[in-house]
Amino acid sequence: MLHLSHADYAALRAHGEETYPHECCGVLLGKASPDGNRVRQIVRAGNTRTDSAHNRYNIAPEELIRTQRQARTLGLDIVGFYHSHPDCPAQWSQTDYNEAHWLGCSYVITRVDQGKAAITNSFLLTGTGEEDKAFRDEPIEIELDSTES
Amino acid sequence: MKIHIPTPLRAYTGGEQTVGVPGATVGQALQELTTAFPELRQHLYTGEGKLRSFVNIYLNDDDIRYLPQKESTPVGESDELTVIPSIAGGCEDGAADALHAICNYFCPKGAKL
Numbered sequence: 219m220l221h222l223s224h225a226d227y228a229a230l231r232a233h234g235e236e237t238y239p240h241e242c243c244g245v246l247l248g249k250a251s252p253d254g255n256r257v258r259q260i261v262r263a264g265n266t267r268t269d270s271a272h273n274r275y276n277i278a279p280e281e282l283i284r285t286q287r288q289a290r291t292l293g294l295d296i297v298g299f300y301h302s303h304p305d306c307p308a309q310w311s312q313t314d315y316n317e318a319h320w321l322g323c324s325y326v327i328t329r330v331d332q333g334k335a336a337i338t339n340s341f342l343l344t345g346t347g348e349e350d351k352a353f354r355d356e357p358i359e360i361e362l363d364s365t366e367s
Numbered sequence: 368m369k370i371h372i373p374t375p376l377r378a379y380t381g382g383e384q385t386v387g388v389p390g391a392t393v394g395q396a397l398q399e400l401t402t403a404f405p406e407l408r409q410h411l412y413t414g415e416g417k418l419r420s421f422v423n424i425y426l427n428d429d430d431i432r433y434l435p436q437k438e439s440t441p442v443g444e445s446d447e448l449t450v451i452p453s454i455a456g457g458c459e460d461g462a463a464d465a466l467h468a469i470c471n472y473f474c475p476k477g478a479k480l
């Protein structure tokens with residue numbers, strides 16, 4: 219289960235609408251808990267794949283390092299990532315799988331149809347390494363913002 | 368020096384997000400790291416001992432692959448190494464690309480998959 223505030227859920231979907239027809243991407247900061255990753259903050263990232271931004275995304279390592287540093291000062295961890303699929307299903311692709319290396323992290327994918335955010339799904343990258351890694355469907359629990367702790 | 372460990376690899380550092388190691392060069396510091404936490408080695412390096420292609424290691428703000436002296440680069444107490452696996456993907460996979468290529472060849476003009 220991925221726990222996400224309604225504001226963050228809306229923000230990551232809006233990001234996909236803004237960058238349409240290109241893929242958006244970003245980082246989920248939060249904490250792992252026994253019942254799943256809990257997101258406390260989302261951080262937008264730039265898509266470096268300007269050569270093929272409609273169907274590819276890549277976050278520059280320099281930007282990831284800055285984000286990881288930001289997480290550290292907030293007492294949070296990187297618990298996942300999000301990106302959009304412009305006019306493509308909200309399912310992980312073979313490319314997503316091949317390029318997924320953050321075991322234990324949630325990969326959130328939003329389908330954006332003609333500029334409007336459609337379904338958003340989350341997939342937990344499970345396994346112990348490259349040999350046995352697997353995406354598992356992960357329900358998203360959207361939490362109302364008034365309970366912000 | 369300090370080495371920052373990304374979330375997925377903390378399972379192999381006893382949960383530590385930052386590890387302090389001795390060492391006069393980048394290579395020595397990494398050697399100390401994998402000696403202290405042997406399970407980390409296979410996640411950072413291939414069987415041939417090469418840094419895995421999707422693992423980036425930065426000395427402060429520089430990718431160690433592009434440092435002039437690479438792993439022999441001298442380091443001091445205040446330097447920081449950050450291990451950061453890459454993040455990438457996309458909605459169209461190789462199979463879909465191949466299908467499109469086949470369609471472009473065989474399908475009537477203007478047809479879309």
Ligand SMILES: [Zn+2]
Pocket residue numbers: 301302303309310311314327456457458
């Ligand atoms: Zn994707």
